[in-house]
Amino acid sequence: MGCCGSKNKVVPPAKSNAYSTITPATARDDKPTANNPPPPPQQDNSAMQRFNKVALSTTNPLPLVSGYGDEPVGTLEEALQPVDGRIDNAAHYIQDAKAKCHFPSEHGLTRDESAAIYIYSKKWNNRYVSDQLQQAFSTQNRSQLQPWYKYLRLLKSGLDKLPATTTGIWQGMPFDDRLNEKLSSNSTVLYTCLGSCAPTDGELKSYLQKNYGPKTMLLSYESVNGKAITNYTASKSPEIMIWPGIKMGVSKYAVVDSNGSVVAHLLKKNDPPKQVTIKKPPSEKHFVCPTNCCGNRCRGNHKPEHCYGFSNLQN
Structure with missing residues (x-):
């Protein structure tokens, strides 16, 4: 889409979401005069x-x-x-x-x-x-x-x-x-x-x-x-x-x-960082000896310091 109009007036283009092709009217080709100098030479x-x-x-x-x-x-x-x-x-x-x-x-x-x-x-x-x-x-x-x-x-x-x-x-x-x-x-x-x-x-x-x-x-x-x-x-x-x-x-x-x-x-504009939820690993469950005087010190076929004579489950 483009703009069109006279030398002194530019008519807005039709509505659109995209502005990438908004362009002004065709440039004038008037000959340079005192009131209409040529464009600066640094840029063509x-x-x-x-x-x-x-x-x-x-x-x-x-x-x-x-x-x-x-x-x-x-x-x-x-x-x-x-x-x-x-x-x-x-x-x-x-x-x-x-x-x-x-x-x-x-x-x-x-x-x-x-x-x-x-x-x-x-x-x-x-x-x-x-x-x-x-x-x-x-x-x-x-x-x-x-x-x-x-x-x-x-x-x-x-x-x-x-x-x-x-x-x-x-x-x-x-x-x-x-x-x-x-x-x-x-x-x-x-x-x-x-x-x-x-x-x-x-x-x-x-x-x-x-x-x-x-x-x-x-x-x-x-x-x-x-x-x-x-x-x-x-x-x-x-x-x-x-x-x-x-x-x-x-x-x-x-x-x-x-x-x-x-x-x-x-x-x-930088989008805000996405929130990442880190899942905690499940806590280890230990079996606890029901005998109070044991203090989980009895031994058997299990990891050290884990009671062998267990009956109760705790986190």
Whole structure:
């Protein structure tokens, strides 16, 4: 699902549990002027377009891909073969990814693992592999995601070798009433979806305000073990990927300007440990001699200090 509208107004998308495919209206293609400056040069627009696809869902997306980890780590050709029909000229883009990906890798990625990250970020015919994956997740249908299992396995194998971020990472979008309602509620539980984040919020905010107006939403993800894929993407811009299924809660929410723009900080929530009941072993039962003067000191074919002339049972 997406947003559509004029340059100055964004119409909220239809209701859904999944926010992973909430995207703003198509960016303006106005020529730069004094009042409409070009975007900052540090980030290219293809990366920014990935950063404004908010990777949140009110339902855990991991069950949709349960079992992908059992797939073997193969080549990029093998990984994308099940979805070949969904990607125009897939063979060409696979070859291009393998030629242009970051390899050799100082992090130990194979060429196919590096190419899997590169092709995730590659744009062709105005689309990304990441777009198609997000659309598959948004269906909430395992059958739509099963053809992607081999690719997800290869992608995750590469991501696991990359360094994790230790600070907050950012996504943003034009203001959306539905998402704002979820973020401002202390009781809402959210889960991460597969997505890309910026390391800082400044350039992302400028990009959103330039292309979609002054009222924005910026989200910071903290403690999500995001993987830095800088230099591995087609854009080569600073970028961090987050994996689906991390449980999040809003730790801080604030309206930050007169336009009603919102900044929300999301923190990983750990489920309380399960209570484990430890069963005590049954107590040993001893037979006691009925003769008071014995004091359980009579002997026989039994353990030492256990009375032989027993008749009464006690714990």
